[in-house]
Amino acid sequence: APEQVLKGKKVTITAGPTREALDPVRYLSNHSSGKMGFAIAAAAARAGAEVTLIAGPVRLDTPAGIKRVDVVSTEDMLRAAEAAADDCDLFIASAAVVDFRPTVVAAQKIKKEDDNESDVLQLVKNPDIVATIAGRTSKRPFVVGFAAETEKVAEHAKGKLARKNLDMIIANDVSDPEGGFNSDRNQVMVIDHAGEQALPAALKTELATQLVELIATRAFPGQHQ
Numbered sequence: 001a002p003e004q005v006l007k008g009k010k011v012t013i014t015a016g017p018t019r020e021a022l023d024p025v026r027y028l029s030n031h032s033s034g035k036m037g038f039a040i041a042a043a044a045a046r047a048g049a050e051v052t053l054i055a056g057p058v059r060l061d062t063p064a065g066i067k068r069v070d071v072v073s074t075e076d077m078l079r080a081a082e083a084a085a086d087d088c089d090l091f092i093a094s095a096a097v098v099d100f101r102p103t104v105v106a107a108q109k110i111k112k113e114d115d116n117e118s119d120v121l122q123l124v125k126n127p128d129i130v131a132t133i134a135g136r137t138s139k140r141p142f143v144v145g146f147a148a149e150t151e152k153v154a155e156h157a158k159g160k161l162a163r164k165n166l167d168m169i170i171a172n173d174v175s176d177p178e179g180g181f182n183s184d185r186n187q188v189m190v191i192d193h194a195g196e197q198a199l200p201a202a203l204k205t206e207l208a209t210q211l212v213e214l215i216a217t218r219a220f221p222g223q224h225q
């Protein structure tokens, strides 16, 4: 059996999209499948971790041996993340969080006959979950983020690593047909303050095992040979 590189570690993972209601029947969201985050959660559990998986609305089964917390909105996800991070060694943010939410959720279905077309959607910026956890001064876990980019992947990812105060970022080119949102495969680059490393294209499930080993080495050095 492979060495349990996360034995005894508490790991929190966000996965999938968030969803922001506009009215009782409509929402803003994105095409995230949650596959990468669920694969990492499964790999972390196989590596011996105690895993909390905070999942937005996705159609995926819960991997074995994992505590799953289902959420819908970004603010729900933030609350669940803050609670889990209070007792956590490693926080991995793979969720595709909706960046803006409607200023108000209409109590009734918005009617197209309403005037003021330009006022139909007023948006306010959502909190940044991973930056909030990484910005902690106490109870701060090792924090890993993701960056889905369509160009200048390494450059944009390094910007996010610094801006969000992350320890590591996993970047992928979502315009590449070999990877991205709904694919079973992915190709990523892992960047931290020591440098960058491209991993070969692989199934998300295989990539997850490799990523968990790499993250464990960086997050908990000296614990495993």
Ligand code: C5P
Pocket (backbone or CB within 6 Å): 014, 074, 093, 094, 095, 096, 097, 098, 099, 126, 127, 128, 129, 130, 131, 144, 145, 146, 147, 148, 160
């Ligand atoms: O800024 P961008 O959305 O590209 O950053 C991606 C990283 O930040 C991912 O790890 C994602 O889970 C996280 N994120 C977050 N909360 C947000 C926006 C992004 O945790 N509101």
